[in-house]
Amino acid sequence: xxxxxxxxxxxxxxxxxxxxxxxxxxxxxxxxxxxxxxxxxxxxxxxxxxxxxxxxxxxxxxxxxxxxxxxxxxxxxxxxxxxxxxxxxxxxxxxxxxxxxxxxxxxxxxxxxxxxxxxxxxxxxxxxxxx
Numbered sequence: 001x002x003x004x005x006x007x008x009x010x011x012x013x014x015x016x017x018x019x020x021x022x023x024x025x026x027x028x029x030x031x032x033x034x035x036x037x038x039x040x041x042x043x044x045x046x047x048x049x050x051x052x053x054x055x056x057x058x059x060x061x062x063x064x065x066x067x068x069x070x071x072x073x074x075x076x077x078x079x080x081x082x083x084x085x086x087x088x089x090x091x092x093x094x095x096x097x098x099x100x101x102x103x104x105x106x107x108x109x110x111x112x113x114x115x116x117x118x119x120x121x122x123x124x125x126x127x128x129x130x131x
Contacts, residue, residue: 026056029058033068050094074093075090088120090123
């Protein structure tokens with residue numbers, strides 16, 4: 001992040017949940033949402049009534065891990081570790097029009113196993129989403 005600030009100066013705003021409500025979302029050309037706790041991040045954005053419609057119509061959206069989840073139509077939250085997918089909760093994301101549900105960390109068994117993939121694919125098929 002410091003490199004971005006160095007390269008672009010005041011054209012880059014780096015934020016966290018503490019100052020989300022002070023941001024004028026309509027001025028940005030690019031929105032990059034990082035990873036972390038997806039549910040917590042979603043709640044923080046909900047608390048300020050953030051909507052993708054607040055952005056410029058031609059804004060570029062980039063999501064990494066939790067950010068990619070939020071930029072999908074739906075996302076999941078499940079236990080970490082070998083019990084992953086014993087209980088999977090699905091939530092509406094910020095971009096219902098995308099008709100996508102994202103599975104992140106597919107190459108890391110700490111976060112994803114076949115059971116989780118199967119449950120996500122079953123959910124996606126049920127409500128007609130692309131995985």
